[in-house]
Amino acid sequence: MSPLTLDRVALFLPCAAGTEALLADECARLLGSGVGVQAGRGGVAVHGDAVTAMHLNLHSRLAQRVLWPLTHGPYANEHDLYALARGVPWADWITPQQTLRIDTTAQRSPLQSLNFATLRVKDAVCDVMREATGARPSIDTHRPDLPLALHLSPTHATLYVDTSGQALFKRGWRDAQAGKGEAPLKETLAAAMLAAADWHGRAQDGALFDPCCGAGTIAIEAAQIACGIAPGLQRHFAFEKLLPFRTHQHDWQRMKTQARAAQHAPAVPIYAGDVSFRMTDFATQNAGRAGVRGAIEYKTADALQRLPPCARGVLMMNPPYGERMTAKGARGGDGIQAQSHQSREAFDGGGGPTEFFSRLAAHWKRHYAGWTAWILSPDMKLPQALRLKESRRVPIWNGPIECRLFRFELVAGSARDSANTPSISA
């Protein structure tokens, strides 16, 4: 049987809500202006072929996945879904020895049971395979060779091959054994913050500094951008095991070789720190695994005391947020001892979030005039807590949490702000 040729299709790249336009810009930049890219709700459609799908998997920092559409049509019940899925030549995609998994999402679907819908699509795949080859593939919910995504709108079903497999925020550098740190951002969200700030690691973008770095995601993402390191170079993708992509193995090897050759020294410095030694140590190890240890300068320090690491730059952080707050940092302790983090409570500045933010703003007004600060927070009243007026407010969802990415232009504070801020040397 001759291999299935993957003609141009409308690939779909889901992303975090609020980041669609940023992802569309990224796709246009990665693929060139001639390629059709259209931002939609929850993702971006890109006209492309197998090479485009491979390229986006390797290089996109904002997409959650790269989905290849197989079939699309109206449905009213599970039988319609079975019939739709039966129309796909599954034996062109996998062998019976390979495995599959189907993930179903729905928006106002009339169906009673999504599980049953999933089951019927699985039956269709297995029936087609058995008829074509005499055997059927099995299910692997953990690491399937063929991950399928079924999306149900109120009237239409679309079935995709998820060419990524594991979600693209998994860059391959986090150590599963070592834990995750305190509420780490997804890499895709950190990349979206940097993109929203129009920070691309060029000399004109200036230094980047995350003073509450936790596991280091923002700094590591920034350093990889600054060093031209493709986000997908350290991992594998589902398409590598799929039959139609075998004919593109040369393209894939060439793409990876080109990506490795494109790495370079950073044009800007990147700084990070955390009040917890445990976190700076952890972030340092993460940076090592991500290949950017030399591009980031880490320091265990209290953000309420730390002086600017350089004259000007961009501050970027997602500060701790939570209901219960502990007191450490400048007031409550030496701020550099290892802490046992309890979830959602590590606000280290003494006195809770309001005091933390007012002291942070006072410190910034005193020492960080000329810097631009970007803060991701679910707290819509953050500017009031900081007593700063934001110059931008970008809606971004952190999973199910609605957030804003606030931009503040830091200018020298008033005499009153300075008088209230304790004088601290480095």
Ligand SMILES: C[S@@+](CC[C@H](N)C(=O)[O-])C[C@H]1O[C@@H](n2cnc3c(N)ncnc32)[C@H](O)[C@@H]1O
């Ligand atoms: C929400 S986490 C940041 C997560 C990080 N963006 C990541 O992806 O891993 C907030 C971090 O702020 C740190 N932190 C709390 N108070 C601090 C302070 N006063 N100075 C510096 N870091 C602080 C905590 O130790 C925690 O690691």
